[in-house]
Amino acid sequence: MTNPLVMERDAAQSFLAAPRIGMLAVARRSGPPIASPIWYGYEPGGDVVFVIGRNSAKAKALRAAGVASLCAQDEQLPYAFVTVDGPVVVDDDTADEGLRTRIAIRYLGQELGPGYIESTKGSDNVVARLTPEHWRSNDYSRVPPP
Numbered sequence: 001m002t003n004p005l006v007m008e009r010d011a012a013q014s015f016l017a018a019p020r021i022g023m024l025a026v027a028r029r030s031g032p033p034i035a036s037p038i039w040y041g042y043e044p045g046g047d048v049v050f051v052i053g054r055n056s057a058k059a060k061a062l063r064a065a066g067v068a069s070l071c072a073q074d075e076q077l078p079y080a081f082v083t084v085d086g087p088v089v090v091d092d093d094t095a096d097e098g099l100r101t102r103i104a105i106r107y108l109g110q111e112l113g114p115g116y117i118e119s120t121k122g123s124d125n126v127v128a129r130l131t132p133e134h135w136r137s138n139d140y141s142r143v144p145p146p
Helices: 009-017 057-065 097-119
Strands: 022-026 034-038 048-053 067-074 080-094 125-130 134-139
Touching: 009 067, 009 080, 009 134, 022 048, 022 057, 034 057, 048 057, 048 097, 057 067, 057 080, 057 125
Parallel strands: none
Antiparallel strands: 022 034, 022 067, 048 125, 067 080, 080 125, 080 134
16 A cells, blocks of 8 residues: 555656755774754755765764765755765765855855855865665645545
8 A cells, every 4th residue: 555645756756856954873893873954955866966075974974884864854844854865975076166156056046046055165074975765755735625
């Protein structure tokens, strides 16, 4: 029996492509997993792309684990979420300013995004890519009426 709340793949990809804060979860070798909110970029059919500090705990955990989960949600009624799991690659090269700017504008808008990028210039950031292999979702707007 299929769950009526589960989104079709196209709907889940569109949901993930909208500008939502993602919650990234990754295991660590010792201690609890890291769960951290992130800004990300995603185009349907592609990888989830995000920028992190080169030597951050998140980057170290991602490199060691090689896999992660990302959950994006709508916190307004009717609630919905999409979670993707899959392999993660963390680049060695410094993050491209164009990508950083696109992601900042996606979340902060055209007015604030460039200022954020200017204020964080010189940060030692790298790009991480999560390839979605497993999808989970619920969309409570699909609850049948009583």
